[in-house]
Amino acid sequence: MTQSTTPAEDLVFGLTRIIDLPGLTGGALGPEDIAAIIGEADRYSREMLWPQAQAADHHGAVYENGVVRTPPHYQAAYKAWIEGGWQGLAAPAELNGIDVGGQELPQALWMAVSELVTTGDMAFSLCPLLTAGAIEALARFATPAQQAEWLPPLVSGAWTGTMCLTEPQAGSDLSQVRSKAEPDGQGGYRITGQKIFITFGDHDLTPNTLHLILARLPDAPPGTRGISLFAAPKLLLDGSRNALRCGGIEKKLGIHAAPTCVMLFEGAAAQMVGEPNRGLNAMFAMMNAARLGVGVEGVAQGARALALAEAYAAQRIQGGRPIDRHPDVARMLAEIRGITLAGRLLALEAGAALDRARRQGATEARVALLTPIVKAWCTDRGVDCANLGLQVHGGAGFIEETGAAQVLRDARIAPIYEGTNGIQAMDLVSRKLLRDGGAEMRALLAEVRAADSRLLPAAEALERVTAWLLDRGQRDPAAAEASAAAYLDAAGWTLGGWMLARAAAADARYAPIAGFYLARLLPRAAARVAEIEAADALLALLPAA
Numbered sequence: 089m090t091q092s093t094t095p096a097e098d099l100v101f102g103l104t105r106i107i108d109l110p111g112l113t114g115g116a117l118g119p120e121d122i123a124a125i126i127g128e129a130d131r132y133s134r135e136m137l138w139p140q141a142q143a144a145d146h147h148g149a150v151y152e153n154g155v156v157r158t159p160p161h162y163q164a165a166y167k168a169w170i171e172g173g174w175q176g177l178a179a180p181a182e183l184n185g186i187d188v189g190g191q192e193l194p195q196a197l198w199m200a201v202s203e204l205v206t207t208g209d210m211a212f213s214l215c216p217l218l219t220a221g222a223i224e225a226l227a228r229f230a231t232p233a234q235q236a237e238w239l240p241p242l243v244s245g246a247w248t249g250t251m252c253l254t255e256p257q258a259g260s261d262l263s264q265v266r267s268k269a270e271p272d273g274q275g276g277y278r279i280t281g282q283k284i285f286i287t288f289g290d291h292d293l294t295p296n297t298l299h300l301i302l303a304r305l306p307d308a309p310p311g312t313r314g315i316s317l318f319a320a321p322k323l324l325l326d327g328s329r330n331a332l333r334c335g336g337i338e339k340k341l342g343i344h345a346a347p348t349c350v351m352l353f354e355g356a357a358a359q360m361v362g363e364p365n366r367g368l369n370a371m372f373a374m375m376n377a378a379r380l381g382v383g384v385e386g387v388a389q390g391a392r393a394l395a396l397a398e399a400y401a402a403q404r405i406q407g408g409r410p411i412d413r414h415p416d417v418a419r420m421l422a423e424i425r426g427i428t429l430a431g432r433l434l435a436l437e438a439g440a441a442l443d444r445a446r447r448q449g450a451t452e453a454r455v456a457l458l459t460p461i462v463k464a465w466c467t468d469r470g471v472d473c474a475n476l477g478l479q480v481h482g483g484a485g486f487i488e489e490t491g492a493a494q495v496l497r498d499a500r501i502a503p504i505y506e507g508t509n510g511i512q513a514m515d516l517v518s519r520k521l522l523r524d525g526g527a528e529m530r531a532l533l534a535e536v537r538a539a540d541s542r543l544l545p546a547a548e549a550l551e552r553v554t555a556w557l558l559d560r561g562q563r564d565p566a567a568a569e570a571s572a573a574a575y576l577d578a579a580g581w582t583l584g585g586w587m588l589a590r591a592a593a594a595d596a597r598y599a600p601i602a603g604f605y606l607a608r609l610l611p612r613a614a615a616r617v618a619e620i621e622a623a624d625a626l627l628a629l630l631p632a633a
Contacts, residue, residue: 092597095207095391095432096130099200102433105594106587107440109194112447122197125177129201132172136165137208144209145494149291149347151337156290156347165212166245166293175216175245177201179223184232189243190223195446196439199384203432206388207395210498211345213388215248215288217381221374222249222300229317229362229370238298238319247321248294251374252283252301252351260511262368263311267303267353269318269360277360279303279320279332279353289349290322290334297322299332299351300374301358302367309365317367320358332356342497375506376459380442382505383462384435386470389499390428393477396491397421400481411480419608420480424473426605429598430584431466433591438462453528457520458583460512465580467502468509474499513572516579517557518565526554529579536582540589542606546582549617553578556621570627571620578616585610 093101103109103126104119144159151157169175178198179190198220206213223242226235241247258264267281279301283289290297301318308314324330335350362370398421401412411417441455474496478485485492503509521529533554536547557575561568585606592602 094130096126096204098429098432099203099436100126101591101595102436103196103200106433106590107196107436109196109440109443112196112440112443113194117193117197125193125197126200126204128172129174129204132168132174133204133208136168137205137212141209141211142489142491142494144211144345145342145498146344148344149337151334151347154333155292156334156337156349157292158347159345162212162293162345165209166215169216170245173244174201174205175219176243178220179239179243180227183227183235183239186232186236186239188227188235188239194439194443195380196436196443199380199435199439202381203384203388203391203435206385207391209345210385210389210392211343213385214343214346215291215293216245217378218251218287219245219247219249220381221251221378222298224377225300225317225370225374226319226361228373230319234319234359234361238321241296242298246294247296247298248288248291250286250289250297250299250351251371251378252286252289252299253371254285255282256284260508262302262315265302265304265315267301269303269305269316269358271306272357277303277318277358279318279356279358281353282335283351283353285338286349286351287346289347289351291347295323299356300361300371301353302371305364312368314365315367316364317361317370318358319361320353320356324357330356341500342494343501379459379463379506379512380435380438382502383431383438383459383464383466385502385505386467386499387428387431387435389470389495389502390424390431390473393474393492393495393499394421394424394428396495397424397477397480400484400490400492417480420476422601422604423609424476426588426601426609427469427473427584429591429601430588430605431462431469433587434458434580434583435462435466437587453524454532456523457516457528457532460516460520461576461579461583463506464503464509464512464576465584467499467505468577469580470499470502471496509576510573513576514569516576517561517568517572521554521558522562526558529554532583536586539586539593540606543582543585543589543610546578546585546610546613549614550578550582553617553620560623566627566630567623570623574616574619578613578620581610581613581616585613 100123103122140161147159176190177193178195180188181190181192269277272278299320302315331354335352338348404411438458444450445452478492481492484490533547533551536543588602588605591598
């Protein structure tokens with residue numbers, strides 16, 4: 089079974105025919121422009137990242153004598169990233185009269201480029217992802233002077249950015265953050281504390297890194313209300329080292345080439361970003377951008393799993409024929425293909441919702457609703473697809489040299505990154521639905537119902553349990569929490585079918601895979617709906633308070 093379209097072709101199709109990026113930009117970005125950018129990003133990924141992704145995994149990031157080194161070929165790959173101007177693709181061109189250097193292209197286009205880069209090498213892609221998040225936070229919350237100092241080198245890629253939230257005792261519960269920020273008497277601050285799990289916290293790709301750090305002022309109130317955001321560069325303006333360092337890197341299941349650092353702040357000079365005790369507001373600007381990016385990581389790992397599995401299945405002869413002609417192998421390949429395409433188009437839909445909010449003044453309700461779904465559903469499915477891809481390889485998949493095992497190892501972090509998928513589900517149910525009484529979800533489901541009659545049962549079931557959650561969830565928050573993951577999953581399967589139905593309506597080439605998904609995969613939404621309505625079966629197992 090062969091795939092009639094490549095990921096790059098799917099992305100161009102999705103951007104031009106499904107979300108109508110040319111129309112969204114008022115014609116400033118035409119179909120030929122989009123195709124050229126996607127084609128160049130695909131070339132960069134296939135020439136600079138794909139050929140050595142396994143070598144990068146085997147080499148890994150190395151920490152020796154306080155120095156972090158990435159795989160040797162990352163230097164050339166990152167140099168090409170800078171020279172291509174990729175980091176500034178969606179960044180502002182100008183802020184407060186400051187030439188920042190970005191291209192101000194749509195977020196949906198950045199997400200498409202990110203998918204191709206992440207498919208090439210997920211570990212490498214994490215560095216630009218975190219820098220993009222830092223640019224987002226600073227563009228919204230930094231002062232003009234801070235923007236003038238920090239944004240040009242970040243947008244060019246000459247510097248990288250990090251997100252320093254987690255501490256040994258403070259993971260998802262940021263109210264436990266203990267890092268401290270003491271005023272230095274000159275308008276700045278000195279940061280003291282330890283942060284863990286800091287992606288690309290230190291490396292050898294750029295001379296400087298800007299760390300965005302959550303910490304507490306001396307008079308801060310307890311809990312999350314007392315957290316402020318600070319920025320501390322690795323190198324100070326005079327070129328000297330700031331009082332911060334990497335204390336070691338983690339040994340991990342996957343993404344071996346991406347250094348995951350323990351960062352020690354030992355009186356590091358820093359500036360506050362945004363208002364005192366309002367750090368989470370600014371940091372969540374970074375996290376929300378990163379959550380869509382992590383959802384794209386799930387799609388990308390599905391794409392890599394599919395590429396490897398299809399190539400293997402086409403040449404592996406068993407029973408006198410290539411195994412891709414055996415129905416069960418064809419089923420696995422079709423599942424990877426259908427799920428990955430659904431996630432790809434759903435991520436673009438979320439990106440377009442964000443672009444409409446920013447460029448056309450549309451409400452942010454749609455992107456707020458889609459963000460946790462894209463982040464969680466796409467990353468869970470990325471793991472599923474990586475697992476199926478390994479299964480297609482059989483015993484060869486369990487052997488590192490085929491690359492299928494690396495995809496599964498790398499994919500597994502994405503459901504944990506940027507707020508675990510359980511937290512995404514609770515955010516969807518307890519915040520996004522309750523915020524407007526389910527109005528945006530009902531509006532979205534109206535669009536789903538209108539797209540294809542085959543979606544009607546799933547849409548109606550999801551609307552029914554939306555009402556159930558709004559009623560029962562407000563009376564019994566534990567019941568909503570018990571049903572949150574199943575609800576998000578049901579929404580993901582349903583919306584994935586919606587995207588494929590739209591693709592099939594726009595181009596007949598997508599009709600067969602849409603038909604497969606709607607007949608074979610969409611019924612999984614009904615199973616998750618049944619779980620939602622059985623919340624009491626889970627609650628009965630919880631220990632008494």
